[in-house]
Structure formats: C-alpha cells, structure tokens
Amino acid sequence: MAIHSSNADSDFERLKKCNRYSVYREESARLKAQPRPGLYEKFMPTIYSVVLGRTEKDPVIMFENTMKDLRGMWDVTEKMPANGPWHHAIIPGILIATLRNNGYRFDDEDVKEALFRGHMVPAGACGFLGTCGCAVGVGVAVSIVTASTPLHDKERSKTLASAAEAIRRVAVGGGGPKGHCCTKSAYIAITYAVNVLDELGYKVPSPTPREMVGRCKVSPLNKRCHRERCMYFPAYLK
Numbered sequence: 001m002a003i004h005s006s007n008a009d010s011d012f013e014r015l016k017k018c019n020r021y022s023v024y025r026e027e028s029a030r031l032k033a034q035p036r037p038g039l040y041e042k043f044m045p046t047i048y049s050v051v052l053g054r055t056e057k058d059p060v061i062m063f064e065n066t067m068k069d070l071r072g073m074w075d076v077t078e079k080m081p082a083n084g085p086w087h088h089a090i091i092p093g094i095l096i097a098t099l100r101n102n103g104y105r106f107d108d109e110d111v112k113e114a115l116f117r118g119h120m121v122p123a124g125a126c127g128f129l130g131t132c133g134c135a136v137g138v139g140v141a142v143s144i145v146t147a148s149t150p151l152h153d154k155e156r157s158k159t160l161a162s163a164a165e166a167i168r169r170v171a172v173g174g175g176g177p178k179g180h181c182c183t184k185s186a187y188i189a190i191t192y193a194v195n196v197l198d199e200l201g202y203k204v205p206s207p208t209p210r211e212m213v214g215r216c217k218v219s220p221l222n223k224r225c226h227r228e229r230c231m232y233f234p235a236y237l238k
Contacts, residue, residue: 012178021128034077037123040084043076047086048115051093052108058205059098059190060212066090067183067218082222083182085123088133091186092118092140095193098204099145106144114140126180131163132170134182134189139163141193145200162196176226183218184230 011031018024025037050069056062067090074080092114100106117140121133142148142162148155169192170185194206207215216232219225227233 021124024124024128032077032081039076040086043074044086044089044119046070046073047089048093048112051090051097051115052111054094054097055101057098057101058207059094059194060187060207060215062094062098063090063186063190064217066094079221082218083180083224085121085125085133087182087186088121088125088137089115089118091134091137091189091193092144095137095141095190095197096144099197099202102202102204104202110144114144117143126170126185132167132180132185132189134185135166135170136163138166138189138193138196142196142200145197145202158200162193166192174226174229176224176229178224181222181224181226181230183216183222184226184232187212187215187232 015024015027015031018027029035029037029039047070050066050073054062054066056065070086071080093111096106096114097111100108100111114137118133118137121131121136122129125136126132139159139162143155143159146152146155146158148159150156166189169188173184173188175181191206191209191212194204197204213231214234214236216230216234219227219233225233228236230236
C-alpha cells in the first residue's frame with residue numbers, strides 16, 4: 001500500500017490504515033524522508049553510553065536530563081523525534097541506573113542488561129503487539145531486581161504482574177488524536193516503577209504526584225502532544 005500525499009493530515013490518515021507491520025514501518029520511514037526503517041539503531045550505542053554515565057538519583061529527573069542530552073547529541077536526522085523506540089531501552093536502563101546511583105547492589109553490567117532487554121522491544125509495539133515498551137521496561141527492571149528467569153515462580157509472577165499493571169496504566173492514560181506519546185508513557189511507567197521498587201525494598205527519590213502535574217517541557221516538540229488530555233501538559237486543567 002503506497003502513500004502519496006503532500007498533506008500531513010492526509011498522510012497521517014493513510015498511515016493509520018497500514019495495519020500490516022512491515023508496510024507501516026516502510027511507509028512511516030518514507031514519510032519521514034528516511035531511506036529505510038530503523039535508522040535510529042545507529043544511535044543506540046550513544047544512548048547506552050549516556051544512560052550508563054548518569055549520576056542522578058531520581059529516575060524522573062534522570063529521564064528528563066537524559067532526553068535533553070540525547071536531543072543535543074542526535075545525528076541520525078535533523079532533529080530527534082519526540083517519539084521513538086529508543087524509549088524502550090532507556091526506561092529500564094534508567095530504573096536500574098537509579099538503583100545503582102542510590103547505593104544498591106546493582107552495577108554497570110546490570111544497567112547494560114536492562115538497556116539490552118528493553119532494546120529488544122520493537123518499534124510500534126504499543127499499536128501492533130498490545131504492549132508499551134516503556135511499560136515493559138518496568139517488567140525488565142523488576143526481572144533484574146528479582147533475578148527472575150522463565151524458570152522462576154514468584155519472581156516471574158511479580159515481573160509479569162508489574163509489566164501488566166504498567167501496561168494497564170498506560171492504556172488508561174489513553175492516546176491523543178494522533179496516537180501515542182512516548183514521554184507520557186515514560187512518565188507513567190517510571191512513577192509506577194518507583195512504587196514497585198519500594199514494595200521490593202528499594203526506595204528512590206521521585207517527584208510527588210502534585211509535582212508531576214504539568215511537568216512536561218517537551219510538548220512544543222511533539223506534534224502528537226495530547227495537550228489538555230494529559231496530566232503532564234503544562235496547561236493541564238483538572
């Protein structure tokens with residue numbers, strides 16, 4: 001299914017009709033003037049390096065600072081897109097890096113493992129696989145914290161339950177007229193993960209619920225911004 005339109009809204013509506021994964025990926029890349037899908041992969045080593053080097057103890061602040069730094073380092077296209085599958089690796093990486101930075105028993109190898117596992121979640125997972133990469137990142141972090149494998153009982157169940165609840169929360173958060181927002185999903189996943197880590201005995205600092213309201217600073221960069229439908233939007237109205 002080819003898409004031929006110079007009108008952004010028309011392109012968007014046509015792209016929505018591409019419900020075959022490979023077709024969607026190809027056409028999405030074409031509309032971005034990219035020769036093929038997955039160009040972001042060349043930037044992933046930089047993402048690994050940046051996350052490994054973080055020193056923040058608050059995962060929300062770490063996420064915000066990481067994304068700000070990455071936007072300045074991005075060299076794949078003219079500007080770093082507001083949404084993209086790199087978030088899938090970044091979220092679990094940040095969660096484990098946060099534990100490391102707060103003096104818990106985790107090290108750089110654990111952070112790398114979290115990044116690697118999150119990186120396995122493909123682009124477009126939220127719409128095509130019924131899962132959100134940011135939410136899966138919570139499951140990745142819990143799996144590493146509990147040392148879960150497919151052969152474990154309670155640890156595996158906790159990992160699955162944590163990922164499932166994170167996915168549910170992202171789903172309840174909803175989308176916007178133009179689909180997903182990775183920043184919104186990231187905030188939802190991270191704030192929930194803080195609660196899960198606390199249940200597991202790992203306390204980390206994080207903003208209060210009140211401090212999260214209207215917190216987003218990147219809405220002007222995101223054409224898919226959910227605006228007043230999102231609690232993180234600066235002009236959010238209760």
